[in-house]
Amino acid sequence: MVYMEISLTSLEQAIQTLEQQLDHETELDPQKLNTKYLGKRGLFNELSKQIKDISPKDRKQAGKLLNALKNSLQTKLGNLQLHKAEDWVDLTFPGTLPPQGHLHPVSQAIEEISEIFKKIGFTRARYPEVDWDYYAFGSLNMPPDHPARDEWETFFVDLPADKKMGKIVLTPHTSNGQVREMERLKGKPPIRMINIARCYRRQQDVTHTQMFHQFEGLVVDQGINIQHLKGTLDYFAKEFYGPGTKSRIRPFHFQFTEPSFEVDFSCHLCHGTGLIGGEKCSFCKSGWHEVGGAGMVHPNVLKAGGIDPNKYTGFAFGWGVERTYTLKEGLNIDDIRLLYSEEMRFFEQF
Ligand code: DAH
Numbered sequence: 001m002v003y004m005e006i007s008l009t010s011l012e013q014a015i016q017t018l019e020q021q022l023d024h025e026t027e028l029d030p031q032k033l034n035t036k037y038l039g040k041r042g043l044f045n046e047l048s049k050q051i052k053d054i055s056p057k058d059r060k061q062a063g064k065l066l067n068a069l070k071n072s073l074q075t076k077l078g079n080l081q082l083h084k085a086e087d088w089v090d091l092t093f094p095g096t097l098p099p100q101g102h103l104h105p106v107s108q109a110i111e112e113i114s115e116i117f118k119k120i121g122f123t124r125a126r127y128p129e130v131d132w133d134y135y136a137f138g139s140l141n142m143p144p145d146h147p148a149r150d151e152w153e154t155f156f157v158d159l160p161a162d163k164k165m166g167k168i169v170l171t172p173h174t175s176n177g178q179v180r181e182m183e184r185l186k187g188k189p190p191i192r193m194i195n196i197a198r199c200y201r202r203q204q205d206v207t208h209t210q211m212f213h214q215f216e217g218l219v220v221d222q223g224i225n226i227q228h229l230k231g232t233l234d235y236f237a238k239e240f241y242g243p244g245t246k247s248r249i250r251p252f253h254f255q256f257t258e259p260s261f262e263v264d265f266s267c268h269l270c271h272g273t274g275l276i277g278g279e280k281c282s283f284c285k286s287g288w289h290e291v292g293g294a295g296m297v298h299p300n301v302l303k304a305g306g307i308d309p310n311k312y313t314g315f316a317f318g319w320g321v322e323r324t325y326t327l328k329e330g331l332n333i334d335d336i337r338l339l340y341s342e343e344m345r346f347f348e349q350f
Contacts, residue, residue, distance in 0.1 A: 005054070006050055008054065008062060011050060012065060015047070015069045018044070018047060018073075030081040105325060105347070105350045106213060106322060108350070113194070113321065114194065116239040120235060122193060122194040123192060123194070124195070125177055125180075125194070126195070126197065127174075127176060127181075127195060129197055129199075130157065130171070131171050133167045134164065135177075135179055136152075136169050136175070137152075137166075139304040139305070140256035140298075141256050148254075148255045152172035152201060153201040154200075154201065155200050155201070156168070171198075172199055173216070174195045174216035177216055179304050179305045181193045181195070183305055189221045189307060191219060191220040191221070191314065192218075192219050193216075194215060194217055196216075196321065197214065198213055209337055212320055213322060215321055215324075216317070217232065217316060219316075220297065220302070221314070222311065224313045224315055225313065226249075226296060229249075229294055229295075230247065232315075245265055245272075246266040248288060249262070249264075250264065254293055256301050257294070257295020258295065258296060258298045259295055260293065261295055262292070263290070263291050263317065263319070264288040264291065265291055266288055267289055268330075269283045269284070270283070270287060274287035289327050291319045292318055292323075293317065293318060295315065295317075296315050297315065302314065322339060
Protein backbone atom coordinates (compact mmCIF):
# COMPACT_ATOMS: atom_id res chain seq x y z
CA MET A 1 0.00 0.00 0.00
CA VAL A 2 1.27 3.39 -0.94
CA TYR A 3 1.32 5.81 1.93
CA MET A 4 0.10 9.18 0.71
CA GLU A 5 0.69 12.01 3.06
CA ILE A 6 -1.84 14.82 2.98
CA SER A 7 -0.63 18.30 3.62
CA LEU A 8 -2.38 20.71 6.01
CA THR A 9 -2.95 23.05 3.10
CA SER A 10 -4.88 20.57 1.07
CA LEU A 11 -6.95 19.69 4.15
CA GLU A 12 -7.69 23.36 4.59
CA GLN A 13 -8.79 23.51 0.95
CA ALA A 14 -10.98 20.48 1.36
CA ILE A 15 -12.58 22.12 4.42
CA GLN A 16 -13.26 25.32 2.52
CA THR A 17 -14.80 23.42 -0.37
CA LEU A 18 -17.10 21.60 2.01
CA GLU A 19 -18.24 24.84 3.63
CA GLN A 20 -18.91 26.37 0.22
CA GLN A 21 -20.81 23.31 -0.86
CA LEU A 22 -23.16 23.75 2.09
CA ASP A 23 -23.54 27.46 1.37
CA HIS A 24 -24.71 26.68 -2.14
CA GLU A 25 -26.97 23.77 -1.36
CA THR A 26 -30.15 23.54 -3.39
CA GLU A 27 -31.54 20.83 -1.18
CA LEU A 28 -33.72 22.56 1.39
CA ASP A 29 -34.80 19.79 3.73
CA PRO A 30 -32.75 20.38 6.92
CA GLN A 31 -33.05 16.72 7.90
CA LYS A 32 -31.53 15.51 4.67
CA LEU A 33 -28.79 18.10 4.84
CA ASN A 34 -27.93 17.05 8.36
CA THR A 35 -27.49 13.45 7.28
CA LYS A 36 -25.53 14.47 4.22
CA TYR A 37 -23.02 16.58 6.15
CA LEU A 38 -22.99 15.37 9.74
CA GLY A 39 -24.43 11.85 9.45
CA LYS A 40 -22.42 8.75 10.23
CA ARG A 41 -21.39 8.35 6.61
CA GLY A 42 -21.63 12.02 5.99
CA LEU A 43 -19.17 14.33 4.27
CA PHE A 44 -17.68 15.57 7.53
CA ASN A 45 -16.82 12.06 8.75
CA GLU A 46 -15.41 11.21 5.33
CA LEU A 47 -13.13 14.22 5.52
CA SER A 48 -12.14 13.50 9.14
CA LYS A 49 -10.87 10.09 8.10
CA GLN A 50 -8.08 11.85 6.23
CA ILE A 51 -6.51 12.86 9.54
CA LYS A 52 -4.69 9.59 9.61
CA ASP A 53 -2.91 10.61 6.39
CA ILE A 54 -1.66 13.86 7.84
CA SER A 55 1.88 13.90 9.03
CA PRO A 56 1.97 13.37 12.79
CA LYS A 57 3.41 16.82 13.50
CA ASP A 58 0.40 18.51 11.82
CA ARG A 59 -2.27 16.23 13.27
CA LYS A 60 -3.00 18.42 16.25
CA GLN A 61 -3.57 21.44 14.00
CA ALA A 62 -5.62 19.30 11.61
CA GLY A 63 -7.78 18.19 14.55
CA LYS A 64 -8.42 21.83 15.47
CA LEU A 65 -9.39 22.70 11.89
CA LEU A 66 -11.76 19.77 11.69
CA ASN A 67 -13.34 20.71 15.02
CA ALA A 68 -13.85 24.25 13.82
CA LEU A 69 -15.41 22.88 10.65
CA LYS A 70 -17.79 20.69 12.66
CA ASN A 71 -18.87 23.65 14.78
CA SER A 72 -19.41 25.75 11.72
CA LEU A 73 -21.43 23.03 9.97
CA GLN A 74 -23.54 22.51 13.08
CA THR A 75 -24.30 26.22 13.39
CA LYS A 76 -25.19 26.58 9.73
CA LEU A 77 -27.41 23.52 9.71
CA GLY A 78 -29.01 24.61 13.00
CA ASN A 79 -29.82 28.01 11.52
CA LEU A 80 -31.26 26.39 8.44
CA GLN A 81 -33.52 24.30 10.61
CA LEU A 82 -34.76 27.38 12.49
CA HIS A 83 -35.37 29.19 9.27
CA LYS A 84 -37.18 26.26 7.88
CA ALA A 85 -39.53 26.12 10.88
CA GLU A 86 -40.53 29.72 10.22
CA ASP A 87 -40.99 29.22 6.49
CA TRP A 88 -42.90 26.03 6.84
CA VAL A 89 -45.91 26.01 4.58
CA ASP A 90 -48.44 23.27 4.67
CA LEU A 91 -49.92 23.38 1.19
CA THR A 92 -52.84 21.21 2.23
CA PHE A 93 -53.86 23.62 5.00
CA PRO A 94 -57.02 25.67 4.21
CA GLY A 95 -55.94 29.20 3.29
CA THR A 96 -56.92 32.42 5.04
CA LEU A 97 -59.31 34.37 2.85
CA PRO A 98 -58.23 37.92 2.08
CA PRO A 99 -60.56 40.49 3.66
CA GLN A 100 -63.41 41.23 1.29
CA GLY A 101 -65.04 44.64 1.10
CA HIS A 102 -68.66 45.44 0.35
CA LEU A 103 -70.82 48.37 -0.63
CA HIS A 104 -71.59 50.99 1.99
CA PRO A 105 -74.91 50.08 3.68
CA VAL A 106 -76.56 53.19 2.24
CA SER A 107 -75.46 52.18 -1.28
CA GLN A 108 -76.85 48.70 -0.63
CA ALA A 109 -80.17 50.26 0.38
CA ILE A 110 -80.23 52.51 -2.70
CA GLU A 111 -79.70 49.51 -4.98
CA GLU A 112 -82.43 47.57 -3.25
CA ILE A 113 -84.92 50.45 -3.33
CA SER A 114 -84.24 51.04 -7.05
CA GLU A 115 -84.81 47.35 -7.81
CA ILE A 116 -88.08 47.24 -5.85
CA PHE A 117 -89.54 50.18 -7.77
CA LYS A 118 -88.14 49.00 -11.07
CA LYS A 119 -90.30 45.87 -10.74
CA ILE A 120 -93.46 48.01 -10.83
CA GLY A 121 -92.31 50.16 -13.72
CA PHE A 122 -90.63 53.11 -12.02
CA THR A 123 -87.62 54.56 -13.81
CA ARG A 124 -84.73 55.93 -11.81
CA ALA A 125 -84.15 59.58 -12.55
CA ARG A 126 -81.26 61.82 -11.54
CA TYR A 127 -81.49 65.51 -11.09
CA PRO A 128 -78.99 68.12 -9.88
CA GLU A 129 -77.99 68.09 -6.25
CA VAL A 130 -77.12 71.75 -6.56
CA ASP A 131 -80.23 73.27 -8.04
CA TRP A 132 -82.27 76.42 -8.42
CA ASP A 133 -84.49 77.57 -5.58
CA TYR A 134 -87.30 77.38 -8.14
CA TYR A 135 -87.12 73.57 -8.40
CA ALA A 136 -86.53 73.02 -4.68
CA PHE A 137 -89.32 75.38 -3.54
CA GLY A 138 -90.87 77.81 -6.01
CA SER A 139 -92.28 75.24 -8.43
CA LEU A 140 -93.53 73.22 -5.44
CA ASN A 141 -96.11 75.81 -4.50
CA MET A 142 -93.75 77.64 -2.13
CA PRO A 143 -93.24 81.14 -3.50
CA PRO A 144 -90.29 83.19 -2.21
CA ASP A 145 -90.64 84.08 1.48
CA HIS A 146 -93.23 81.37 2.07
CA PRO A 147 -92.89 80.35 5.76
CA ALA A 148 -93.09 76.60 4.94
CA ARG A 149 -89.58 76.86 3.45
CA ASP A 150 -88.13 77.27 6.93
CA GLU A 151 -88.64 73.57 7.63
CA TRP A 152 -85.91 72.66 5.18
CA GLU A 153 -82.89 74.32 6.87
CA THR A 154 -81.46 75.00 3.41
CA PHE A 155 -77.87 75.78 2.40
CA PHE A 156 -77.89 78.66 -0.08
CA VAL A 157 -74.96 79.17 -2.42
CA ASP A 158 -73.53 82.63 -2.03
CA LEU A 159 -74.11 83.81 -5.60
CA PRO A 160 -76.49 86.44 -6.97
CA ALA A 161 -80.05 85.18 -7.50
CA ASP A 162 -81.45 84.61 -10.98
CA LYS A 163 -84.57 86.67 -11.67
CA LYS A 164 -86.79 83.72 -12.47
CA MET A 165 -85.02 80.79 -10.76
CA GLY A 166 -83.92 82.52 -7.57
CA LYS A 167 -80.81 81.52 -5.66
CA ILE A 168 -78.81 78.32 -6.03
CA VAL A 169 -79.32 75.82 -3.22
CA LEU A 170 -77.89 72.49 -2.12
CA THR A 171 -81.07 70.47 -2.59
CA PRO A 172 -82.67 69.93 0.84
CA HIS A 173 -84.97 67.21 -0.55
CA THR A 174 -85.43 65.12 -3.68
CA SER A 175 -88.73 66.85 -4.46
CA ASN A 176 -86.73 69.17 -6.73
CA GLY A 177 -86.97 66.32 -9.26
CA GLN A 178 -90.77 66.54 -9.54
CA VAL A 179 -91.18 69.51 -11.86
CA ARG A 180 -87.88 68.69 -13.58
CA GLU A 181 -89.30 65.27 -14.53
CA MET A 182 -92.54 66.84 -15.78
CA GLU A 183 -90.49 69.25 -17.89
CA ARG A 184 -88.31 66.44 -19.22
CA LEU A 185 -91.45 64.71 -20.50
CA LYS A 186 -92.68 68.04 -21.90
CA GLY A 187 -95.77 67.92 -19.70
CA LYS A 188 -96.87 64.60 -21.23
CA PRO A 189 -97.64 61.87 -18.67
CA PRO A 190 -97.48 58.99 -17.83
CA ILE A 191 -94.74 59.57 -15.26
CA ARG A 192 -93.40 56.87 -12.99
CA MET A 193 -90.21 58.22 -11.50
CA ILE A 194 -88.00 57.26 -8.61
CA ASN A 195 -85.40 59.90 -7.81
CA ILE A 196 -82.74 58.90 -5.28
CA ALA A 197 -80.14 61.48 -4.42
CA ARG A 198 -78.01 63.20 -1.83
CA CYS A 199 -79.68 66.00 0.10
CA TYR A 200 -78.26 68.66 2.38
CA ARG A 201 -79.61 70.52 5.39
CA ARG A 202 -78.14 72.75 8.06
CA GLN A 203 -78.61 70.15 10.76
CA GLN A 204 -76.05 67.99 12.49
CA ASP A 205 -76.72 65.96 15.60
CA VAL A 206 -77.17 62.33 16.65
CA THR A 207 -80.18 61.88 14.37
CA HIS A 208 -79.12 64.14 11.46
CA THR A 209 -76.19 64.48 9.12
CA GLN A 210 -75.76 67.55 6.93
CA MET A 211 -75.57 65.25 3.90
CA PHE A 212 -78.06 62.42 3.66
CA HIS A 213 -80.13 60.64 1.00
CA GLN A 214 -83.77 60.69 0.05
CA PHE A 215 -85.86 58.83 -2.45
CA GLU A 216 -88.79 60.41 -4.15
CA GLY A 217 -91.54 58.70 -6.07
CA LEU A 218 -93.75 60.52 -8.55
CA VAL A 219 -96.62 59.03 -10.54
CA VAL A 220 -98.76 61.14 -12.84
CA ASP A 221 -101.39 59.83 -15.21
CA GLN A 222 -105.11 59.94 -15.87
CA GLY A 223 -107.23 58.69 -12.98
CA ILE A 224 -104.44 58.32 -10.39
CA ASN A 225 -105.90 58.38 -6.88
CA ILE A 226 -105.00 57.80 -3.24
CA GLN A 227 -105.55 54.05 -3.57
CA HIS A 228 -102.70 53.89 -6.06
CA LEU A 229 -100.50 55.70 -3.53
CA LYS A 230 -101.56 53.39 -0.71
CA GLY A 231 -101.03 50.29 -2.87
CA THR A 232 -97.55 51.46 -3.80
CA LEU A 233 -96.64 52.12 -0.17
CA ASP A 234 -97.92 48.69 0.88
CA TYR A 235 -95.99 47.05 -1.93
CA PHE A 236 -92.79 48.78 -0.90
CA ALA A 237 -93.32 47.92 2.78
CA LYS A 238 -93.70 44.22 1.96
CA GLU A 239 -90.80 44.09 -0.47
CA PHE A 240 -88.36 46.01 1.68
CA TYR A 241 -89.30 44.96 5.21
CA GLY A 242 -90.89 41.57 4.69
CA PRO A 243 -94.27 40.04 3.77
CA GLY A 244 -96.20 40.91 6.94
CA THR A 245 -95.40 44.65 6.86
CA LYS A 246 -98.20 47.19 6.36
CA SER A 247 -98.26 50.90 5.64
CA ARG A 248 -100.43 53.56 7.23
CA ILE A 249 -101.10 57.13 6.10
CA ARG A 250 -102.06 59.97 8.46
CA PRO A 251 -103.28 63.45 7.46
CA PHE A 252 -100.53 66.06 7.39
CA HIS A 253 -99.61 69.21 5.51
CA PHE A 254 -97.17 69.84 2.67
CA GLN A 255 -97.40 72.74 0.26
CA PHE A 256 -96.85 70.53 -2.78
CA THR A 257 -99.50 67.87 -2.10
CA GLU A 258 -103.22 68.04 -1.41
CA PRO A 259 -104.24 66.03 0.52
CA SER A 260 -100.94 65.32 2.29
CA PHE A 261 -99.98 62.48 4.57
CA GLU A 262 -97.33 61.21 6.84
CA VAL A 263 -96.40 57.60 6.15
CA ASP A 264 -95.82 54.93 8.80
CA PHE A 265 -94.75 51.31 8.39
CA SER A 266 -95.69 48.58 10.84
CA CYS A 267 -92.72 47.46 12.93
CA HIS A 268 -91.45 44.20 11.49
CA LEU A 269 -89.91 43.21 14.83
CA CYS A 270 -93.20 43.19 16.79
CA HIS A 271 -95.40 42.85 13.64
CA GLY A 272 -97.20 46.09 14.38
CA THR A 273 -98.44 44.98 17.80
CA GLY A 274 -96.04 47.13 19.85
CA LEU A 275 -95.36 44.09 22.02
CA ILE A 276 -92.63 41.47 22.11
CA GLY A 277 -93.24 38.61 24.53
CA GLY A 278 -95.74 40.69 26.50
CA GLU A 279 -93.23 43.56 26.87
CA LYS A 280 -93.38 46.88 25.03
CA CYS A 281 -91.35 46.60 21.79
CA SER A 282 -88.22 48.61 22.58
CA PHE A 283 -87.65 49.38 18.90
CA CYS A 284 -90.91 51.05 17.89
CA LYS A 285 -92.74 51.43 21.24
CA SER A 286 -96.10 51.68 19.40
CA GLY A 287 -96.14 49.11 16.59
CA TRP A 288 -95.39 51.74 13.91
CA HIS A 289 -92.45 53.72 12.57
CA GLU A 290 -92.89 57.08 10.92
CA VAL A 291 -90.86 57.26 7.74
CA GLY A 292 -91.82 60.18 5.53
CA GLY A 293 -94.31 62.22 3.59
CA ALA A 294 -96.66 61.61 0.69
CA GLY A 295 -99.74 62.97 -0.97
CA MET A 296 -101.62 63.77 -4.14
CA VAL A 297 -99.63 66.19 -6.29
CA HIS A 298 -100.95 69.74 -5.84
CA PRO A 299 -102.59 71.18 -9.00
CA ASN A 300 -100.17 74.13 -8.86
CA VAL A 301 -97.21 71.73 -9.08
CA LEU A 302 -98.72 69.98 -12.10
CA LYS A 303 -99.27 73.37 -13.71
CA ALA A 304 -95.66 74.36 -13.01
CA GLY A 305 -94.62 71.23 -14.88
CA GLY A 306 -96.88 72.09 -17.83
CA ILE A 307 -99.45 69.37 -17.01
CA ASP A 308 -103.17 70.07 -17.09
CA PRO A 309 -104.52 69.30 -13.58
CA ASN A 310 -108.03 68.90 -15.01
CA LYS A 311 -106.83 66.02 -17.13
CA TYR A 312 -104.19 64.39 -14.97
CA THR A 313 -103.65 63.61 -11.31
CA GLY A 314 -100.68 62.18 -9.51
CA PHE A 315 -99.21 61.07 -6.23
CA ALA A 316 -95.79 61.63 -4.73
CA PHE A 317 -93.87 60.41 -1.73
CA GLY A 318 -90.45 60.98 -0.33
CA TRP A 319 -88.26 60.12 2.60
CA GLY A 320 -84.79 59.35 3.91
CA VAL A 321 -82.76 56.37 2.78
CA GLU A 322 -80.73 56.22 6.00
CA ARG A 323 -83.82 56.01 8.18
CA THR A 324 -85.51 53.47 5.92
CA TYR A 325 -82.39 51.33 6.06
CA THR A 326 -81.72 51.47 9.79
CA LEU A 327 -85.36 50.57 10.44
CA LYS A 328 -85.02 47.51 8.27
CA GLU A 329 -81.96 46.29 10.11
CA GLY A 330 -83.65 46.91 13.46
CA LEU A 331 -80.75 49.22 14.21
CA ASN A 332 -81.05 51.65 17.07
CA ILE A 333 -77.97 53.61 16.03
CA ASP A 334 -77.12 55.96 18.89
CA ASP A 335 -75.44 58.36 16.53
CA ILE A 336 -76.46 58.36 12.86
CA ARG A 337 -73.19 60.16 12.00
CA LEU A 338 -71.50 56.76 12.36
CA LEU A 339 -72.81 55.99 8.86
CA TYR A 340 -70.53 58.68 7.49
CA SER A 341 -67.56 58.01 9.72
CA GLU A 342 -64.46 55.93 9.07
CA GLU A 343 -65.32 53.46 11.81
CA MET A 344 -64.58 50.19 10.03
CA ARG A 345 -65.69 48.06 12.99
CA PHE A 346 -69.15 49.51 12.44
CA PHE A 347 -69.23 48.82 8.68
CA GLU A 348 -67.81 45.32 8.98
CA GLN A 349 -71.11 44.30 10.58
CA PHE A 350 -73.08 44.73 7.36
N1 DAH B 1 -89.88 66.49 0.49
C1 DAH B 1 -90.48 66.21 1.78
C2 DAH B 1 -89.43 66.36 2.87
O1 DAH B 1 -88.28 66.37 2.60
C3 DAH B 1 -91.02 64.82 1.83
C4 DAH B 1 -92.18 64.64 0.92
C5 DAH B 1 -93.46 64.87 1.38
C6 DAH B 1 -92.01 64.27 -0.39
C7 DAH B 1 -94.56 64.71 0.59
C8 DAH B 1 -93.14 64.12 -1.23
C9 DAH B 1 -94.40 64.34 -0.71
O2 DAH B 1 -93.01 63.75 -2.49
O3 DAH B 1 -95.47 64.17 -1.52
O4 DAH B 1 -89.80 66.45 4.00
